[in-house]
Amino acid sequence: MEMVCIVCPNGCRLDVERADGQIKVSGNKCKRGEIFAVTELTNPMRSVTSSVATTVAGYPVVSVKTDGEIPKGKIFDLINLLAQITLTQSVPSGTVVARDVFGTGVNVITTTDMEVTNE
Amino acid sequence: MSKHYQIVVVGGGPAGLAAAIKASQSAGVSVLLIEREARLGGILKQCIHDGFGVVRFGEKLSGPEYAERFIKQLAQTGVTVSLFSYVTRMRRGDKGFDITYVCKDGVQNVTCDKIILATGCRERTRNAIFINGDRCAGVYTAGAAQNLVNILGVMPGKRVVILGSGDIGLIMARRLTLEGAKVIGVYEAKPTPSGLTRNIHQCLHDFDIPLHLSSTVTRVFGTNRLESVEISKVDDKMRPIEGTQTTVECDCLVLAVGLIPENELARELGVPLDNRTKGAIVDQNCQTLADGVYACGNALHVNDLVDYVSESGETAGGAAVAESKRKLVPVTLQGKLLYAVPQRLDVNSDLSKVIMYFRASDELSQQRLTVSVGGKTAFTKVYNKLLPPEMERITLDLTGVDLTDGEVTVKLEDK
Numbered sequence: 349m350e351m352v353c354i355v356c357p358n359g360c361r362l363d364v365e366r367a368d369g370q371i372k373v374s375g376n377k378c379k380r381g382e383i384f385a386v387t388e389l390t391n392p393m394r395s396v397t398s399s400v401a402t403t404v405a406g407y408p409v410v411s412v413k414t415d416g417e418i419p420k421g422k423i424f425d426l427i428n429l430l431a432q433i434t435l436t437q438s439v440p441s442g443t444v445v446a447r448d449v450f451g452t453g454v455n456v457i458t459t460t461d462m463e464v465t466n467e
Numbered sequence: 468m469s470k471h472y473q474i475v476v477v478g479g480g481p482a483g484l485a486a487a488i489k490a491s492q493s494a495g496v497s498v499l500l501i502e503r504e505a506r507l508g509g510i511l512k513q514c515i516h517d518g519f520g521v522v523r524f525g526e527k528l529s530g531p532e533y534a535e536r537f538i539k540q541l542a543q544t545g546v547t548v549s550l551f552s553y554v555t556r557m558r559r560g561d562k563g564f565d566i567t568y569v570c571k572d573g574v575q576n577v578t579c580d581k582i583i584l585a586t587g588c589r590e591r592t593r594n595a596i597f598i599n600g601d602r603c604a605g606v607y608t609a610g611a612a613q614n615l616v617n618i619l620g621v622m623p624g625k626r627v628v629i630l631g632s633g634d635i636g637l638i639m640a641r642r643l644t645l646e647g648a649k650v651i652g653v654y655e656a657k658p659t660p661s662g663l664t665r666n667i668h669q670c671l672h673d674f675d676i677p678l679h680l681s682s683t684v685t686r687v688f689g690t691n692r693l694e695s696v697e698i699s700k701v702d703d704k705m706r707p708i709e710g711t712q713t714t715v716e717c718d719c720l721v722l723a724v725g726l727i728p729e730n731e732l733a734r735e736l737g738v739p740l741d742n743r744t745k746g747a748i749v750d751q752n753c754q755t756l757a758d759g760v761y762a763c764g765n766a767l768h769v770n771d772l773v774d775y776v777s778e779s780g781e782t783a784g785g786a787a788v789a790e791s792k793r794k795l796v797p798v799t800l801q802g803k804l805l806y807a808v809p810q811r812l813d814v815n816s817d818l819s820k821v822i823m824y825f826r827a828s829d830e831l832s833q834q835r836l837t838v839s840v841g842g843k844t845a846f847t848k849v850y851n852k853l854l855p856p857e858m859e860r861i862t863l864d865l866t867g868v869d870l871t872d873g874e875v876t877v878k879l880e881d882k
């Protein structure tokens with residue numbers, strides 16, 4: 349079966365074969381492509397980027413991302429979780445806004461430096 | 468008397484940041500960076516998705532994170548930054564160039580020896596692609612919609628139709644879906660999607676958003692707010708086919724129909740543009756045909772990877788600090804090439820590491836790219852697959868090659 353690796357913008361076109369419990373991958377330019385194909389077939393994972401609300405002047409919202417991947421099926425649960433969060437203070441990028449989401453060990457962190465004034 | 472700088476960089480996006488940092492690394496060079504917005508970072512401020520910096524940092528950063536790396540570096544340099552400052556006029560003057568900009572203190576004038584244009588690009592609008600119909604609210608360019616959601620935290624609509632399957636359209640389809648909108652579909656006039664395959668997969672397939680190829684929006688309806696759009700199938704010349712119209716109810720139309728380099732200022736300086744890229748014609752140092760004026764980033768040609776935007780900024784910034792008497796030879800294109808940059812080579816400056824970017828004009832497989840000088844092959848590379856949305860980059864070493872009266876050609880042909 350054919351698959352497109354989404355790990356990086358190279359978007360390698362992978363050829364994935366399943367034979368007696370083994371998954372064989374070709375067409376990948378790097379090792380990450382093989383890992384991607386295997387998890388995509390067994391337990392697909394995604395990193396998620398979004399935003400959370402703030403009360404800080406000049407920042408109605410601030411951008412955030414997961415610092416690792418979460419199961420694809422949890423994306424909307426994460427978005428609902430983020431909708432509950434409002435930052436009341438200006439924070440540097442990399443600040444954790446939600447820790448260990450759904451027991452995955454993954455945190456949600458800000459990706460914009462709010463220390464810079466925006467008005 | 469107006470203040471004088473050796474170099475003025477216009478635009479504080481990734482191209483301008485890289486150019487200013489690089490130029491300031493030469494001892495004693497005074498640099499002014501002018502940006503019209505409140506913060507540095509350019510379009511990256513609103514590109515909160517990840518995928519930036521894979522080539523440069525080997526990491527998948529979000530747009531703001533990528534920009535921050537350069538903003539932090541800039542703070543370590545002696546570059547003067549002027550925010551909220553809109554450059555309105557540039558002229559050749561007694562001391563190089565006269566530059567006028569408007570800022571909180573009013574109208575300011577400075578002079579400089581060299582200009583680096585890093586003004587990014589503009590989005591094509593409804594007018595640019597001739598969609599007829601009512602003049603109702605609810606029609607946005609993708610960048611405007613992205614700014615509303617990601618910077619202002621406001622949703623542009625609830626039921627959304629997206630026109631254009633380039634990366635920006637795909638990214639917005641996912642973003643609006645995550646924020647609770649119903650994206651009814653992405654419509655694309657071409658028979659193949661324009662965005663990266665990776666984005667088709669993770670932005671559309673992951674969320675079951677349909678992609679309709681060979682289809683376009685031909686009319687918009689709505690009294691105050693958009694109420695529906697008319698979709699038509701198009702033929703292979705992208706002309707709407709009579710009788711195929713259907714109506715789709717929606718309150719928001721997002722136009723992701725292409726970018727054009729921003730070149731208002733370049734035109735004012737008399738910088739000749741390339742019809743293919745819609746940006747300036749430049750040599751390998753990003754210097755335009757107007758001596759002392761450089762162009763980089765999306766102002767030069769629309770890039771898909773920001774890593775190469777930064778690279779061209781560095782090329783411009785590094786070259787602008789040097790003095791040169793140029794001798795330019797043209798680069799001629801042959802075969803299925805959409806464009807190649809640079810369009811000229813300066814024989815009098817370094818030719819050992821000429822970076823060339825090109826795009827194929829069609830989806831092609833098994834192609835050979837050949838760069839030849841006076842009929843002799845100087846570089847050749849075989850590509851298994853080439854796609855117009857994916858820009859290619861090569862490095863040429865032309866030292867020792869006699870360019871003085873040889874024509875330089877770049878040719879793409881079947882292997």
Ligand SMILES: Cc1cc2nc3c(=O)[nH]c(=O)nc-3n(C[C@H](O)[C@H](O)[C@H](O)COP(=O)(O)OP(=O)(O)OC[C@H]3O[C@@H](n4cnc5c(N)ncnc54)[C@H](O)[C@@H]3O)c2cc1C
Pocket residue numbers: 477478479480481482483501502503504508509510511514517518519520552553554555585586587588610613634635638729732763764765766770771772773774776
């Ligand atoms: C929606 C979207 C998604 C993208 N996704 C990716 C991705 O996943 N990966 C990737 O690598 N790249 C991506 N890109 C591309 C990348 O972001 C751009 O190529 C890059 O930001 C262009 O940089 P630039 O500095 O040339 O232009 P810009 O970032 O547009 O910066 C130009 C700056 O010039 C300023 N300016 C313009 N005119 C004037 C004036 N007259 N006076 C003062 N200032 C002025 C503007 O305010 C702006 O800040 C994406 C782009 C978009 C729009």
